[in-house]
Amino acid sequence: xxxxxxxxxxxxxxxxxxxxxxxxxxxxxxxxxxxxxxxxxxxxxxxxxxxxxxxxxxxxxxxxxxxxxxxxxxxxxxxxxxxxxxxxxxxxxxxxxxxxxxxxxxxxxxxxxxxxxxxxxxxxxxx
Amino acid sequence: xxxxxxxxxxxxxxxxxxxxxxxxxxxxxxxxxxxxxxxxxxxxxxxxxxxxxxxxxxxxxxxxxxxxxxxxxxxxxxxxxxxxxxxxxxxxxxxxxxxxxxxxxxxxxxxxxxxxxxxxxxxxxxxxxxxxxxxxxxxxxxxxxxxxxxxxxxxxxxxxxxxxxxxxxxxxxxxxxxxxxxxxxxxxxxxxxxxxxxxxxxxxxxxxxxxxxxxxxxxxxxxxxxxxxxxxxxxxxxxxxxxxxxxxxxxxxxxxxxxxxxxxxxxxxxxxxxxxxxxxxxxxxxxxxxxxxxxxxxxxxxxxxxxxxxxxxxxxxxxxxxxxxxxxxxxxxxxxxxxxxxxxxxxxxxxxxxxxxxxxxxxxxxxx
Numbered sequence: 013x014x015x016x017x018x019x020x021x022x023x024x025x026x027x028x029x030x031x032x033x034x035x036x037x038x039x040x041x042x043x044x045x046x047x048x049x050x051x052x053x054x055x056x057x058x059x060x061x062x063x064x065x066x067x068x069x070x071x072x073x074x075x076x077x078x079x080x081x082x083x084x085x086x087x088x089x090x091x092x093x094x095x096x097x098x099x100x101x102x103x104x105x106x107x108x109x110x111x112x113x114x115x116x117x118x119x120x121x122x123x124x125x126x127x128x129x130x131x132x133x134x135x136x137x138x139x
Numbered sequence: 140x141x142x143x144x145x146x147x148x149x150x151x152x153x154x155x156x157x158x159x160x161x162x163x164x165x166x167x168x169x170x171x172x173x174x175x176x177x178x179x180x181x182x183x184x185x186x187x188x189x190x191x192x193x194x195x196x197x198x199x200x201x202x203x204x205x206x207x208x209x210x211x212x213x214x215x216x217x218x219x220x221x222x223x224x225x226x227x228x229x230x231x232x233x234x235x236x237x238x239x240x241x242x243x244x245x246x247x248x249x250x251x252x253x254x255x256x257x258x259x260x261x262x263x264x265x266x267x268x269x270x271x272x273x274x275x276x277x278x279x280x281x282x283x284x285x286x287x288x289x290x291x292x293x294x295x296x297x298x299x300x301x302x303x304x305x306x307x308x309x310x311x312x313x314x315x316x317x318x319x320x321x322x323x324x325x326x327x328x329x330x331x332x333x334x335x336x337x338x339x340x341x342x343x344x345x346x347x348x349x350x351x352x353x354x355x356x357x358x359x360x361x362x363x364x365x366x367x368x369x370x371x372x373x374x375x376x377x378x379x380x381x382x383x384x385x386x387x388x389x390x391x392x393x394x395x396x397x398x399x400x401x402x403x404x405x406x407x408x409x410x411x412x413x414x415x416x417x418x419x420x421x422x423x424x425x426x427x428x429x430x431x432x433x434x435x436x437x438x439x440x441x442x443x444x445x446x447x448x449x450x451x452x453x454x455x456x457x458x459x460x461x462x463x464x465x466x467x468x469x470x471x472x473x474x475x476x477x478x479x480x481x482x483x484x485x486x487x488x489x490x491x492x493x494x495x496x497x498x499x500x501x502x503x504x505x506x507x
Contacts, residue, residue: 047365048176050454051431053485069483071432073175073454074365076483 013040014132015106019125021082022134026106029122034083037110038070038101041135046072049101052094054111059087061114063121068111070101079111083121089113147192148285148343152350156361164258166193169363179369179456181360182332183500186291188353189362191338192346195260196284197267200250201275208251210405211270212243213389213398219245225312225329228397230266231407235388235414239263240379242329244314252314254286256379270406285346289353290336290370292501297356298326298337308337311505320352331367333374335501369453372462375425375494381435381451382423382464391419391466422472423450425494428461431482433489439465440479440486446471449480457497461487464494 018026024042028035043049051071061067061081068079090112094100101109116122126134145166153160158169169190171178181187199208209216214228225244229237239259244252255263260281268277289298295308302317309315314327325340341349353359368378377383383392388411390398398411426433426449433452438445452463463480471478476491495503 047171048174053431071454073369073432073456074170076432076434 014128016128018106019082019122019127020131020134021080021125023080023082025080025082027082027122027125029116029119032116032119033088034085034114034116034122035110036082036112036114037105038079039131040105042077043102043105043109046070046077046102047074048072049098052091052098052101052111054090054094055087057087057090061085061087061112070098081114082125083114083116084118085114085116087112088115145193147190148346149190149192149287149350152347153190153361158361158363161364163364164193164256166257168193169361171363171365172361175363175365175369176456178360178362178366182291182334182362182366182370183457183497184292185358185360186289186293186297186336186356187332187360187362187366188350189288189290189364189367190286190350191288192285192343193257194286195253195255195257195263195279195281196286196340197253197255197264198246198250198278198280199253199267199271199275200247202249203272203274204249204251207271207275208243209402211267212241213402213405213407213411214243215399215402216243216245216251219243221245222247223309223313223315225314225327229383229389229394230263231389231398231405231411232385233406233410235407235410236385237379237383237387237389237392237394238266238385240377240383240394244327246314246325258380283343285341285343287339287341287346287350287353288330288332288336289339289359290330290332290334292335293358294334294336297353297359298339300356301352302326311335311502319349322349324349331376332370333376333495333497333500333502334370335505368451369456372451372453372464373455373457373495373497374500375464375496377423377464378451387423387466388414388419390414391422393423419469421447421466422469423464423466424472425492425496426463426465426478426480426489427458427492427496428452428463428480428482428487428489430461430487431480431485432461433463433480433482433487437463438481439467439489440481441467441471443479445481446478452480455496462492462496463489467491
């Protein structure tokens with residue numbers, strides 16, 4: 013449920029770092045808690061994101077949650093397919109359901125995030 | 140009455156089915172099982188069952204029961220002079236403010252059954268008992284009564300199979316008796332989903348058996364409060380606490396039809412007549428929203444100016460976009476009027492739409 017190669021933050025986003033580009037999405041725990049996702053509101057390419065700041069929103073039938081960036085950098089790609097198929101977030105949150113790609117400023121920020129085991133322990137504690 | 144974490148007789152059934160439980164008006168209730176959209180669609184296309192045992196049931200009886208209730212509710216009990224018929228109504232204070240919306244069933248010659256919202260059970264009880272004369276008896280049957288809503292185009296077929304040959308379903312907005320799986324129950328052809336169906340009143344001790352029997356039908360899906368809310372809002376049915384409260388009169392709430400002009404002498408009648416004469420300042424309208432999900436409390440705008448707030452709002456699984464109700468000035472209440480809804484940092488365009496948002500259901504087929 014929590015792929016080992018990813019990093020996670022306390023707001024339930026995951027990060028996959030490839031070179032200096034980080035792909036960001038929400039974890040299986042987050043999508044399950046939300047229920048059926050009906051809207052994903054994402055920023056535009058070229059915008060800057062900052063660690064801990066909101067970059068968008070994900071909305072289910074019953075609730076809305078802000079998306080917080082686990083890292084700082086410039087957005088180089090957004091997953092526009094989610095506009096027409098927001099349910100992809102529920103169906104495949106670690107792959108097709110990714111949300112933004114960010115050119116990272118400081119790779120150490122990604123390193124400092126939780127690994128899968130730590131994240132699982134964090135959820136167990138929180139739940 | 141303590142309100143913290145009350146459980147209906149079906150609580151353990153919900154937990155066993157893996158429901159996500161939430162606090163609702165002090166009750167532990169299922170918000171969803173498999174998912175709101177799936178449950179919603181099950182009711183629109185097949186059969187869904189809901190535990191609504193948290194609602195209040197009061198039995199009112201005695202020689203003066205009819206006359207006394209006429210003074211308490213806005214709608215006219217003469218509309219249900221036939222035994223077994225039911226009436227949707229509101230109950231107002233002297234200022235015309237809505238205390239609750241209720242269904243009143245005419246269950247005996249001198250007897251009525253009132254179904255009240257869970258959140259207002261105590262308030263309603265206090266209000267009704269304070270306004271009944273001593274000659275009228277009232278009994279709170281809420282705790283010993285379970286209520287299961289069976290809703291959807293296939294609902295009557297399921298109930299009919301359980302009730303056996305020779306059972307005739309009650310007409311729409313009527314209540315009758317049945318024996319389901321050897322359990323005697325009351326079956327009312329009512330519900331709040333816009334689909335044909337029934338609400339089954341049974342003794343609390345029998346609820347789990349009936350619930351399980353209903354679930355043994357492959358076409359029956361257990362549904363939570365989440366789907367109940369999306370279903371009722373697609374029909375534009377108002378919800379107490381969101382669409383109406385003590386600060387709103389029935390005319391402004393679009394419920395003028397439950398306060399007939401010809402009726403007088405009930406609590407709030409003068410205030411309601413005054414609103415009618417002067418015309419309401421604002422009205423509850425439906426809004427179809429282009430993008431994003433409108434939710435309770437979000438601002439409604441006209442030309443950038445805030446003109447009201449969203450009363451109820453959700454994503455419509457049937458239509459695939461946001462729908463809402465909102466109180467807006469009467470000048471902006473005509474269907475087709477373009478408005479906007481502030482959805483956090485964005486402004487979404489909205490069109491005033493006369494409910495129901497979803498026009499074709501098994502219930503609309505029944506009415507036509």
